[in-house]
Each structure stands twice: as structure tokens, then as C-alpha cells.
Amino acid sequence: MMDIHFFSNGNTMVFEGGEQVPELQMSWLAMYIKFLKSKDINPESVSLTMPDGRKATYIEKYENWTIE
DSSP states (O other): OOEEEOOOSSOEEEEETTTGGGOOOOOOHHHHHHHHHHTOOOOOGEEEEEEOEEEEEEEEGTTTTEEE
């Protein structure tokens, strides 16, 4: 059975048979940012609230985000 962990910083960890599967570990926050872009929404113009209540800000120039 595959085991997937979601973290409050937007990252994931995937294990199968007790072994880590790096090729399946894509940040869920990055996936959502990609989704917003596919809908022609600028991710820099939205408020992103993480599960723990902290705010994330996407920075297009670096294709990354900061979490406060």
C-alpha cells in the first residue's frame, strides 16, 4: 500500500513498501499554483492560507513561495 504524507509547508512525502518514492513527491501547493495558472488566475493576486493558519505568498520571479 502507498502511504502519502501532506505537510503544512505544501510538500508531500510518498512511501511504498517502506521505501520513499521521490518521483511521486510533488508539492501540493505547487500543483494548486499550476492549476490557478491554467485558469488564467495570477497566483500572486490570491491569498493562500496554509492548514496551520500561516499565509503563503507566491513569487512568480522565483517560481516559489514564502510562508509567514
